[in-house]
Amino acid sequence: MIELHRVTKTYNGVKALDDVSFTVHPGSVTGFLGPNGAGKSTAMRILAGLARPTSGRATVLGKPYAELARPGYDVGTLLDAGAQHPGRTGREVLTLGALMLGLPKSRVDEVLDLVGLTGKEAGRPIRGYSLGMRQRLGIGHALLGRPRALILDEPANGLDPQGIQWMRELLRGLAASGCAVLLSSHLLYEVEQVADRIVMIGAGRVLADGTLAELSQGRTLEQTFLALTSQTFRTPA
Numbered sequence: 001m002i003e004l005h006r007v008t009k010t011y012n013g014v015k016a017l018d019d020v021s022f023t024v025h026p027g028s029v030t031g032f033l034g035p036n037g038a039g040k041s042t043a044m045r046i047l048a049g050l051a052r053p054t055s056g057r058a059t060v061l062g063k064p065y066a067e068l069a070r071p072g073y074d075v076g077t078l079l080d081a082g083a084q085h086p087g088r089t090g091r092e093v094l095t096l097g098a099l100m101l102g103l104p105k106s107r108v109d110e111v112l113d114l115v116g117l118t119g120k121e122a123g124r125p126i127r128g129y130s131l132g133m134r135q136r137l138g139i140g141h142a143l144l145g146r147p148r149a150l151i152l153d154e155p156a157n158g159l160d161p162q163g164i165q166w167m168r169e170l171l172r173g174l175a176a177s178g179c180a181v182l183l184s185s186h187l188l189y190e191v192e193q194v195a196d197r198i199v200m201i202g203a204g205r206v207l208a209d210g211t212l213a214e215l216s217q218g219r220t221l222e223q224t225f226l227a228l229t230s231q232t233f234r235t236p237a
C-alpha cells in the first residue's frame with residue numbers, strides 16, 4: 001500500500017501540495033494525473049524519501065520511506081530516467097543496484113531480459129541510450145528487488161508503441177501479482193488502458209479519486225481531465 005495522508009508541501013511559501021490524501025492499494029495500478037506543476041513529482045519524491053512533507057504523513061507499506069527496513073525490496077522507484085551517470089553502462093547500473101541489495105548477478109540478466117535490453121545494449125554507456133532505453137533501464141532498476149510497491153514518474157515518456165504496450169502488460173502483470181503501482185503520466189490514453197484507479201490533482205489539491213468508470217461516466221479520460229483541470233489554470237492578467 002502507498003499512502004499520502006493530509007500531506008502539504010510548501011516551497012518558499014508556495015503550496016506545491018495542499019492537504020493531499022490518497023491510497024494506492026495492493027493489486028492496483030493507480031494513474032496519477034495532473035497538469036504541469038500540479039504537484040505529482042513532489043508527491044512521488046516525498047513518498048520516495050527525497051523530500052519531507054511540511055505536514056502530513058507519506059507511507060509505503062505502512063511506514064515512511066526512511067523507516068523501511070529493506071527499502072529496495074519494499075519499493076521500486078523511477079523518478080528521473082536521466083539521473084544515471086552517462087559514463088556507466090546499463091549493466092553497471094543494474095549490477096551496482098544488485099550489489100546494494102545483496103542480489104546475485106543472475107538477477108541483472110533476468111531484469112535485462114524483462115525490460116528488453118539486449119546484452120550488447122547493456123554493455124554500452126548510457127550517454128548513447130535513447131530516452132526509451134533509459135526508461136527501460138530505469139524500470140529495470142526499480143524492479144531489481146521484486147518490490148511490493150512501485151512509484152513511477154512518467155515512465156512511458158519516450159517509449160515507442162511496442163514499448164508502451166510492453167509496459168502496459170508489465171504493469172498489469174505486476175498488479176496481478178499484488179504489487180501497488182503508482183504511475184504518473186501525461187499520456188491519458190495509455191493511463192486509460194492500464195490503470196484501474198485514477199488520482200487527479202491540480203494546483204496541489206486532489207480533484208478526483210476513484211475508478212476509471214466512476215470518474216469518466218461515459219466520457220474519455222481526456223475529456224474528464226480537461227473538465228476537471230480547467231478550473232486550476234490561472235487566467236493571464
Ligand SMILES: Nc1ncnc2c1ncn2[C@@H]1O[C@H](COP(=O)(O)OP(=O)(O)OP(=O)(O)O)[C@@H](O)[C@H]1O
Pocket residue numbers: 011012015016034035036037038039040041042043
Ligand atoms: N525544489 C523546489 N523548489 C521550489 N519549488 C518547487 C520545487 N519542486 C517543485 N516546486 C514547485 O512545486 C510545484 C509542483 O511541481 P511538481 O514538479 O511536483 O509538478 P508536476 O505535477 O510533477 O509537474 P510536471 O507535470 O510538469 O512534471 C510547482 O509549482 C513547482 O514549481
